Structures are given as C-alpha cells and as structure tokens.
Amino acid sequence: MxxxxxxxxxxxKKSFLCIGxxxxxxxxxxxxxxxxxxxxxxxxxxxDATHHLCVAYKPNTxxxxxxxxxxxxxxxxxxxxxxxxxxxIYTIADAKRGDIGxxxxxxxKAFLEDLxxxxxxxxxxxxxxxxxxxxxxxxxxxxxxxxxxxxxAFDFQTQKIDNKELYKQVLETSKNxxxxxxxxxxxxxxxxxxxxxxRKIVPEAFLLVPGIGAQGGNLQDVCKYGLTExxxxxxxxxxxxxxxxxxxxxxxxxxxxxxxxxxxxxxILK
Amino acid sequence: MxxxxxxxxxxxKKSFLCIGxxxxxxxxxxxxxxxxxxxxxxxxxxxDATHHLCVAYKPNTxxxxxxxxxxxxxxxxxxxxxxxxxxxIYTIADAKRGDIGxxxxxxxKAFLEDLxxxxxxxxxxxxxxxxxxxxxxxxxxxxxxxxxxxxxAFDFQTQKIDNKELYKQVLETSKNxxxxxxxxxxxxxxxxxxxxxxRKIVPEAFLLVPGIGAQGGNLQDVCKYGLTExxxxxxxxxxxxxxxxxxxxxxxxxxxxxxxxxxxxxxILK
Numbered sequence: 001m002x003x004x005x006x007x008x009x010x011x012x013k014k015s016f017l018c019i020g021x022x023x024x025x026x027x028x029x030x031x032x033x034x035x036x037x038x039x040x041x042x043x044x045x046x047x048d049a050t051h052h053l054c055v056a057y058k059p060n061t062x063x064x065x066x067x068x069x070x071x072x073x074x075x076x077x078x079x080x081x082x083x084x085x086x087x088x089i090y091t092i093a094d095a096k097r098g099d100i101g102x103x104x105x106x107x108x109k110a111f112l113e114d115l116x117x118x119x120x121x122x123x124x125x126x127x128x129x130x131x132x133x134x135x136x137x138x139x140x141x142x143x144x145x146x147x148x149x150x151x152x153a154f155d156f157q158t159q160k161i162d163n164k165e166l167y168k169q170v171l172e173t174s175k176n177x178x179x180x181x182x183x184x185x186x187x188x189x190x191x192x193x194x195x196x197x198x199r200k201i202v203p204e205a206f207l208l209v210p211g212i213g214a215q216g217g218n219l220q221d222v223c224k225y226g227l228t229e230x231x232x233x234x235x236x237x238x239x240x241x242x243x244x245x246x247x248x249x250x251x252x253x254x255x256x257x258x259x260x261x262x263x264x265x266x267x268i269l270k
Numbered sequence: 271m272x273x274x275x276x277x278x279x280x281x282x283k284k285s286f287l288c289i290g291x292x293x294x295x296x297x298x299x300x301x302x303x304x305x306x307x308x309x310x311x312x313x314x315x316x317x318d319a320t321h322h323l324c325v326a327y328k329p330n331t332x333x334x335x336x337x338x339x340x341x342x343x344x345x346x347x348x349x350x351x352x353x354x355x356x357x358x359i360y361t362i363a364d365a366k367r368g369d370i371g372x373x374x375x376x377x378x379k380a381f382l383e384d385l386x387x388x389x390x391x392x393x394x395x396x397x398x399x400x401x402x403x404x405x406x407x408x409x410x411x412x413x414x415x416x417x418x419x420x421x422x423a424f425d426f427q428t429q430k431i432d433n434k435e436l437y438k439q440v441l442e443t444s445k446n447x448x449x450x451x452x453x454x455x456x457x458x459x460x461x462x463x464x465x466x467x468x469r470k471i472v473p474e475a476f477l478l479v480p481g482i483g484a485q486g487g488n489l490q491d492v493c494k495y496g497l498t499e500x501x502x503x504x505x506x507x508x509x510x511x512x513x514x515x516x517x518x519x520x521x522x523x524x525x526x527x528x529x530x531x532x533x534x535x536x537x538i539l540k
Contacts, residue, residue, distance in 0.1 A: 024376075062373045062376040062380070065380040066376040066384070068380070069342050069343060072338070073339060076339065097366065098366055099366055100418070100419065103330055104332070106332040107332045107336070110335040123393045124426065125394060125426060125427065126415065126423065126427075127421070127422020127423060127424065127425030127426055128421070128422040128425050129420050129421050129422040130420065148370065148395075148396050149370065151398070152400050152401075155443055156439065156440065156443070157396075157397070159431045159432075159436075161431050161436070162430070166436065169426065173426070
C-alpha cells in the first residue's frame with residue numbers, strides 16, 4: 001500500500017487508529033477455546049466488529065510464535081483474511097526484526113512478500129545495511145524503532161551522543177538511507193513532549209504510536225505535538241480494545257472501545 | 271545448559287566452534303530438493319558429519335521464517351533432532367528479538383521453553399525490561415548484540431555517549447540487570463582489536479563471535495584479545511562450513527572445513 005492510499009483511508013474513516021492483535025490464549029473468552037483455531041476466531045471476530053473504525057491492524061509476532069507452528073498458522077490465516085476481506089486496511093507485522101544484510105532480506109521476504117503485510121517493524125541497532133533490505137520493497141513500509149514506550153527506553157535511546165539523544169541520531173541518520181521515503185517510526189505515546197522534537201527531524205513521516213490506554217499515554221497530548229497536515233500518526237491500542245470484555249460480547253465491547261477512540265480522533269481532525 | 275557444562279564440552283572436544291545453520295534452498299545441493307523436507311535433511315546431514323568437531327549449532331531464524339509454516343517445521347525438527355541425538359551440544363536460536371516486557375516473555379517462552387533452545391540472541395535497543403524477561407529462564411543464556419560484524423555497526427554502536435561507545439555502554443549497563451550472569455554477547459570478529467577493550471568490561475562473559483571466514487575475520491587475532499581462562503568464546507562459521515560443497519559430498523566437505531577450524535582451535539588451546 002502506498003502512503004497516499006493510507007492517507008486517503010484515514011480521511012475517509014476519520015480515524016487513524018491501529019488495533020494491535022496481540023492474542024493471549026489466557027485472556028480471550030473461554031467459549032473460543034473449544035474452536036479449532038481460537039486465535040484466528042478471536043481475530044476474525046475483532047476484525048469483523050472494528051474494521052470500519054480503524055485504518056490498520058498490527059499483530060505482534062511474539063504472540064503467534066509463542067504457540068509454535070499452530071501460532072504461525074493463525075498468523076497466516078489472520079493476514080490472509082485481512083488481505084482478502086479488507087484489502088484497503090493497512091497491515092503491520094510487529095516483528096522488530098533486524099540482522100545483517102542478506103539475513104534481513106530473508107525477514108523482509110517473509111513478512112512483506114510471502115505473508116504480504118504492508119509493513120514490518122525493525123530495530124535500528126545494527127544500522128543501515130540491516131534496514132535497507134526492508135526498504136527495497138516497493139509500496140511497502142519499514143517502521144523503525146525510535147523512541148519506545150517502555151522504561152528501558154531510557155537505558156540507551158535517550159542517552160546523548162554529541163549532545164543529541166540516540167533516538168534523534170537514529171531518526172537523523174536514517175533519512176540518508178536508500179529508499180528512506182519508505183520509513184515510518186515507532187514513537188511511544190508515554191512521552192508526548194518528545195513529539196515536538198521529533199517533528200523537527202521528521203516533519204512528515206508517519207509515526208506508529210503505541211502506549212495509548214493500557215500504558216498510560218494521552219491521545220490529545222500526542223496529537224498536539226505529533227499531528228501533521230497529512231495526519232502522520234497511527235495510534236495503536238491493543239489490550240485496551242481487544243480485551244475490553246472476556247465474555248461472549250467481546251467483539252462488541254471491542255468495537256465500543258474502538259469507537260470511543262475513533263470519535264476522539266474525528267474531533268481532533270476537525 | 272549451564273555455563274559449566276558448556277565449558278566442559280569445550281575442554282573435551284578441544285573446540286569452541288559454533289556452526290551456523292543458515293539454510294538457503296538456493297544454495298543447498300540439488301539432490302536434496304526432491305526430499306519432503308530438504309532443509310531438515312540438509313541440517314541432519316551437516317549435524318551427523320560435524321557434531322564431534324563443534325560445541326554449538328546456531329540456526330538463524332530468518333532463514334526458516336522465509337519459508338513460512340514449512341520453515342518453522344524444519345526449525346522444530348532440527349532443534350528436536352539436536353536435543354534428542356546430541357543433548358550435550360549447545361544450541362542458539364539466532365533470532366535477535368526484543369520487545370516490551372510481557373511481549374519479550376512470549377518470545378523467551380517460544381525459544382527457550384517450547385523449542386527448548388539453550389539460548390537466544392536479543393537486541394539491546396529497548397533496554398533492561400526488554401531483555402530481563404529472557405534472563406529469568408534458569409540454565410538458559412541470553413546472547414545480546416554488542417558489536418556486530420556488519421558495516422552498519424558504525425552507524426550507532428561505535429558512536430560515543432559521554433566519551434564511551436554505545437556498545438560499551440550496552441555491555442556496562444547490562445551487567446546490572448537481574449540474572450546478568452545468564453548474559454553472553456555478540457561481538458563481530460571483523461574488529462579483533464576491539465576485543466581487548468571489551469574484555470576490560472566483561473572479563474569472563476562468553477562472546478559469540480560471527481564474522482570468521484566469509485566475513486573476513488581472523489581466528490588468531492580474535493583469540494589473542496578475547497580468550498579467557500575458561501575460553502569464553504564461541505566462534506561461529508556458517509557459510510564457510512555448510513556450503514563448502516554443492517555436491518553430494520557436501521556433508522563431508524563441511525566436516526573437513528569444520529575440522530580445519532577445530533584443529534586451529536586445539537592448537538590455540540594448548
């Protein structure tokens with residue numbers, strides 16, 4: 001999917017919501033556990049109930065790998081369902097991969113070509129030649145970690161190199177990489193004041209923003225500093241939406257939570 | 271596996287060789303392609319021919335994910351074969367994972383518990399709470415990227431924070447994490463002179479060293495600066511060994527290459 005197509009979907013739905021499909025068998029309604037593929041059934045119900053309210057879905061691969069072969073099958077079925085039923089929706093493989101060149105190409109192929117996600121998240125630690133293989137895929141995005149929403153972000157990301165924090169060096173440096181127009185960045189919502197600084201470096205890039213809701217981030221604050229003319233934000237919520245209820249009404253409960261956020265977004269976009 | 275058991279295996283075999291099982295269907299002998307699971311058959315033949323010469327095997331997960339469900343099945347069969355036939359051999363899931371706390375726990379469970387690898391590689395960018403969930407697993411190791419062997423290592427890893435390179439900050443900081451005795455580090459062989467500096471920070475930790483052979487690193491140089499009383503090094507070679515021949519004799523050819531390295535190691539250990 002091109003950036004223009006993503007923006008057009010955002011304008012149409014008046015939403016820049018991304019729903020994280022982080023499915024934990026210990027947290028989903030028990031009546032699903034008797035099904036052959038409970039993870040896929042859960043995702044399918046969530047997607048059916050929320051697809052008009054969000055513009056993106058983001059399965060975190062850890063939750064699928066944790067169930068081995070079965071988990072990978074659920075991931076495959078989920079992305080295939082999305083690509084068939086809702087090809088207009090943007091898809092993110094939240095995999096946080098990164099390796100030396102030829103190996104990164106294998107990861108890129110797996111997520112962007114075989115599974116046909118629109119984008120994949122990557123880690124920056126190994127630098128240019130670990131990320132560029134992902135950027136080479138046409139009409140796909142690579143979403144690189146910049147400033148994450150966890151405590152550990154302060155261990156290295158906010159440490160200063162030549163008076164500039166590492167995450168700013170990461171943003172700055174990556175702008176010079178081949179096909180850098182295919183880059184988006186992960187920036188945690190828990191640090192809204194940082195968005196102003198980040199927009200000085202990447203004024204137009206899309207930012208994928210986790211940390212709203214369960215992790216304590218605030219939507220208004222993030223938008224105040226992070227919004228661009230083309231919106232430029234994908235706000236992710238996972239647990240706050242998909243685990244809104246543990247009962248048979250879970251999909252409706254998720255839709256209500258998603259609608260709450262979508263309504264706030266519509267207000268902000270006015 | 272405990273560190274003591276790894277050291278005992280090293281002393282017994284007079285080898286600290288790790289063989290990287292990075293299987294690319296375009297590079298393996300064509301007569302294997304007709305088999306039901308060519309990747310596993312390739313790995314099995316390599317393992318059968320080389321297990322007495324090395325102390326560890328390291329499949330890079332990218333090469334398995336690139337083949338989807340089939341690839342994961344090959345990975346599962348490979349680790350199960352190793353754990354059944356050669357439980358004394360150390361196994362490394364080269365996955366370079368890392369995510370926020372609860373998600374890292376899912377990855378750790380997948381690799382250290384379900385697939386039952388002895389260790390897994392992780393990326394440090396997200397800091398303490400992204401790595402500690404891996405460290406919590408008893409008698410397992412977490413191998414964290416410090417200084418990698420690719421060009422991109424110079425983008426961020428060697429940049430200075432308060433006059434100390436990022437990779438040194440990573441080493442230093444990680445020593446204070448919970449269960450840090452379960453840490454090992456990835457240090458590329460292409461920068462042998464750095465090993466002296468690294469040993470000042472982590473005098474005893476095991477270092478997993480890629481970059482010998484295909485990537486141009488030199489075994490003698492690395493050992494000169496990196497060897498400890500308990501050896502403290504796992505030298506990895508992937509392509510240089512497993513693709514020594516593209517013909518039916520590939521396993522023997524691999525064993526010859528592995529023996530060459532083992533002999534050099536035996537000499538160094540004298």
